Amino acid sequence: xxxxxxxxVAPAPSxxxxxxxxxxxxxxxxxxxxxxxxxxxxxxxxxxxxxAMIGIGWIVxxxxxxHWSSMDPRELAGFExxxxxxxxxxxxxxxxxxxxxxxxxxxxxxxxxxxxxxxxPTRLPVIWAKAALFAAVTFVLMLVSAFxxxxxxxxxxxxxxxxxxAPHAVRAIVAVAVYLTLxxxxxxxxxxxxxxxxxxxxxxFGLLLVLPGIGQVLPASWQTHTLPYLPSNAGSSMFTVVxxxxxxxxxxxxxxxxxxxxxxxxxxxxxxxxxxxA
Amino acid sequence: xxxxxxxxxxxxxxxxxxxIEARGLTKRYGDKTAVDGLTFTVRxxxxxxxxxxxxxxxxxxxxxxxxxxxxTSGTVTVDGKPYREHAKPLQAVGALLEARAVHTSRxxxxxxxxxxxxxxxxxxxxxEVIDLVGLQEVARKRAGGFSLGMGQRLGxxxxxxxxxxxxxxxxxxxxxxxxxxxxxxxxxxSLAAEGRTVFVSSHLMSExxxxxxxxxxxxRGRLMADTSVADLIAGASTTVVTVRTPQAAELGRALAGxxxxxxxxxxxxxxxxxxxxxxxxxxxxxxxxxxxELTPQQASLEEAFMDMTRDExxxxxxxxxxxxxxxxxxxxxx
Numbered sequence: 001x002x003x004x005x006x007x008x009v010a011p012a013p014s015x016x017x018x019x020x021x022x023x024x025x026x027x028x029x030x031x032x033x034x035x036x037x038x039x040x041x042x043x044x045x046x047x048x049x050x051x052a053m054i055g056i057g058w059i060v061x062x063x064x065x066x067h068w069s070s071m072d073p074r075e076l077a078g079f080e081x082x083x084x085x086x087x088x089x090x091x092x093x094x095x096x097x098x099x100x101x102x103x104x105x106x107x108x109x110x111x112x113x114x115x116x117x118x119x120x121p122t123r124l125p126v127i128w129a130k131a132a133l134f135a136a137v138t139f140v141l142m143l144v145s146a147f148x149x150x151x152x153x154x155x156x157x158x159x160x161x162x163x164x165x166a167p168h169a170v171r172a173i174v175a176v177a178v179y180l181t182l183x184x185x186x187x188x189x190x191x192x193x194x195x196x197x198x199x200x201x202x203x204x205f206g207l208l209l210v211l212p213g214i215g216q217v218l219p220a221s222w223q224t225h226t227l228p229y230l231p232s233n234a235g236s237s238m239f240t241v242v243x244x245x246x247x248x249x250x251x252x253x254x255x256x257x258x259x260x261x262x263x264x265x266x267x268x269x270x271x272x273x274x275x276x277x278a
Numbered sequence: 279x280x281x282x283x284x285x286x287x288x289x290x291x292x293x294x295x296x297x298i299e300a301r302g303l304t305k306r307y308g309d310k311t312a313v314d315g316l317t318f319t320v321r322x323x324x325x326x327x328x329x330x331x332x333x334x335x336x337x338x339x340x341x342x343x344x345x346x347x348x349x350t351s352g353t354v355t356v357d358g359k360p361y362r363e364h365a366k367p368l369q370a371v372g373a374l375l376e377a378r379a380v381h382t383s384r385x386x387x388x389x390x391x392x393x394x395x396x397x398x399x400x401x402x403x404x405x406e407v408i409d410l411v412g413l414q415e416v417a418r419k420r421a422g423g424f425s426l427g428m429g430q431r432l433g434x435x436x437x438x439x440x441x442x443x444x445x446x447x448x449x450x451x452x453x454x455x456x457x458x459x460x461x462x463x464x465x466x467x468s469l470a471a472e473g474r475t476v477f478v479s480s481h482l483m484s485e486x487x488x489x490x491x492x493x494x495x496x497x498r499g500r501l502m503a504d505t506s507v508a509d510l511i512a513g514a515s516t517t518v519v520t521v522r523t524p525q526a527a528e529l530g531r532a533l534a535g536x537x538x539x540x541x542x543x544x545x546x547x548x549x550x551x552x553x554x555x556x557x558x559x560x561x562x563x564x565x566x567x568x569x570x571e572l573t574p575q576q577a578s579l580e581e582a583f584m585d586m587t588r589d590e591x592x593x594x595x596x597x598x599x600x601x602x603x604x605x606x607x608x609x610x611x612x
Binding site: 027106 | 344346347362365366369373381384396436440441
């Protein structure tokens with residue numbers, strides 16, 4: 001075997017040195033940021049979350065104000081202006097949850113994950129980067145949206161509205177943003193655990209929407225020990241202003257419980273992603 | 279500085295830079311063994327073909343080299359350590375895997391930029407590899423709309439991104455037109471000539487014959503040959519010698535022996551196996567026979583491959599059980 005034949009076949013391209021740095025958590029974060037911004041679905045879905053958060057708050061405010069005179073006394077008794085303007089959280093969480101799952105499952109579905117894990121073979125930095133990035137984007141966007149929803153909602157509620165200086169107003173707004181952020185990270189972890197868009201979204205919606213409904217048919221004594229700890233109920237106890245459910249968790253405990261859910265999902269994702277073949 | 283080395287002595291293997299070394303590499307899925315105790319070394323400076331029928335375990339082996347799949351047992355290292363332990367993995371190995379590894383909704387440019395970012399590689403290098411593979415026109419378009427050939431070019435661009443010392447390419451010519459095939463062939467040879475390790479899989483012996491200098495042949499996950507292309511042709515199949523002579527019957531009788539087969543399709547024509555052409559010529563001279571033709575028919579690489587893997591093909595057209603194993607003619611297993 002000699003080199004002669006090779007050299008004759010094709011001229012060697014110039015070997016200008018390419019500057020290459022070691023993989024680091026920060027570089028993986030930059031990479032994920034590029035990935036996130038370069039998919040059109042990211043923008044559309046985040047826009048849907050913003051529109052849901054703001055639009056529903058404003059519409060509910062305007063509708064409540066215009067129907068005020070025809071509302072029955074019981075409805076009036078339960079009226080609480082802060083919660084009304086933040087009602088969009090229920091729809092926004094679906095958009096955020098879908099995007100969180102897609103952020104990961106899209107890579108598994110297309111095969112991109114093999115390129116990702118070839119570049120970052122230790123894999124865990126990818127989980128942390130995706131989770132942190134998604135959390136940061138969701139929090140900033142949803143905090144602004146919740147404020148706008150609140151301010152606009154109160155404006156449309158007119159004389160029935162309240163202000164930011166009302167008790168619990170700021171807490172509720174920030175809690176909504178924190179809740180959506182944690183749901184987003186939870187969805188990212190589910191994406192890594194289940195690796196499929198359909199499975200991830202079904203599991204997330206099952207946990208958020210279906211399980212609380214199923215829990216309603218449990219004996220009452222069981223309900224008080226289970227239902228408040230579901231992610232959606234623990235979350236809503238964070239931002240509910242007037243709590244009429246006696247078994248609900250306190251806002252602080254609700255935050256703690258939801259954080260436990262997210263931490264457990266992230267740990268499961270990390271263990272599985274390290275162990276499984278890509 | 280990469281010093282090209284063209285197949286040095288086996289004893290120095292451990293000291294060579296940029297090598298892939300598999301030791302007893304095994305992968306089982308349930309009770310099915312996809313890769314069965316593979317031991318081989320891929321050396322720098324030449325194109326090494328990784329050949330086997332479909333389902334032989336080539337892709338699984340390549341995924342194990344890249345740490346995408348974990349071996350059930352055994353080890354595989356690149357430049358002396360597992361791929362996962364490299365601080366700059368893309369610089370150690372650039373890979374093109376058989377299945378596309380690109381998000382279909384992202385542009386080729388952004389795909390490469392995201393990969394480059396993990397290693398702090400400048401965007402100017404991204405432009406460079408896009409130019410190198412000739413994707414300038416479509417770099418800003420969705421990769422999902424790419425033809426198979428464009429997809430392969432994008433895969434090669436990402437493999438070359440960090441200027442790796444080892445390249446692993448799984449069926450790189452799949453779906454390419456003749457011009458594209460020729461381009462890959464020349465590219466691989468020039469990359470090897472620069473001293474890189476180039477490991478290319480294919481199920482087509484004819485393609486490997488034109489590209490590779492060394493071959494690692496597997497069947498049903500087992501090593502069947504680790505040899506140079508020339509040795510494979512010489513060793514794996516018996517050579518047939520075509521002899522044309524007016525005294526065919528006489529010569530045929532003279533050549534007859536225990537390991538010799540002589541067949542005749544025409545009055546003046548013999549097909550001889552088991553005797554070298556030179557020996558036949560000498561026998562003819564001793565008997566005073568006239569020879570009109572004496573041609574060793576070199577078995578084609580394709581025939582050599584078929585011979586070797588006949589019993590090891592996963593999916594036979596006709597169902598024949600595969601008994602026992604074919605003895606591997608391994609050189610580096612020692």
